[in-house]
Amino acid sequence: MKIIGKNSLSQYASYLLILLAILFAIQLVYILIGFAISLYNLKTGSNILEDFFIIGTDVGWSKNEWTMPFDNMMKFKFFVPFTEQNLLTGMFNLGSVLNHIFGSIFITLFFYISYKFLREISRDNVFNAKALLWLKRFGWLNIIYTAITLATIPFATKSIFAATYSVVVFLFFGGLILFVVEFFKKGLELQDQADLTI
Template sequence: MKIIGKNSLSQYISYLLFVLFVIIAFNLVYEIIGHGILFYKYKTGSTVFPDTFALANDVGWTKNKWTIPMENQLKFRINYPFSEIQMVTGIYASKQIIHNIIGMSFLSLFFLFSYQCFKEMSADQIFNPNAIRWLKRFCFLNLIIAAAGIFEFFYFRMDSAYTLLTFLFFGFFGIIILFIVEFFKKGLALQAENDLTI
């Protein structure tokens, strides 16, 4: 099986990435709707959808050494529709809600941009302006999330080395893609030269 071009591995990977994008985008939209409903419940004291969108001091967290100190804080839990499966939970604070939504937005864009990159790599002409455009967007997305994450890590004085390594990984990934963009530019230029000589 070919790695790039039509009917290749890159084409099948692009299909998988598109499915992942749709799933993550659904989660993002559902989470935004859920936080809207939770905000309405917080402001009005409403009990609408009590099992799906919970807002209380007790949302079913197991009592342990991490959760006991947070017993008296307002928490939220959003379940998937028509199920008891938890999608997201946490302390009901604007900082955490914004952080969750930004994280899901990044994941949605990550899978969308990677889908577009692989889709362009499965085209007849791999070196094309669209491939370069999507690779650049993918590169800048990774560099922006890395810079924002590293800033957040040091600004809020986080103590998890894994968090810092994750953001460094995205930065490194963005730099690698920057080199791939240059490779694609050279390939496009050589392809154009070759077309002119023919």
């Protein structure tokens, strides 16, 4: 099986990526609704959708040496709809909420832009301007994600080294992709010159 072009691995991988992008977009919407309802419930004392979205000082975390320091802090727990499967949990503060939302936006865009790029290289004309544009966006997405995450680490976590270590790979990945974009540009230029010669 071919890797690029029509009826290739890239074409079938693009189908998987759009499915993942849709699933993560639905999860993002669900998380946004969960945070909005949790904030409303906290401010008003209501219990709207409390089977899906729990907020309070006790959200069912087991008592141990790691969770004891957080006993009196506000926490949240979101379940997968109509199940008791934990989807998301954490501290209910601005830094944590924004971190979860930003991470969900990033992963949704990561899969969507990957889908768009693979779809473009699944065409007869692999070297095309749209493929180059989506690849460039993919590189910049990774670099921007790293920059924003590094800027917010001091506010979101106490372990600056561990958090920095986990996101620097995206900076390297984004930079590497931008080098690939330049290589891709040369391929596009050579193809255009060949077309003009013919």
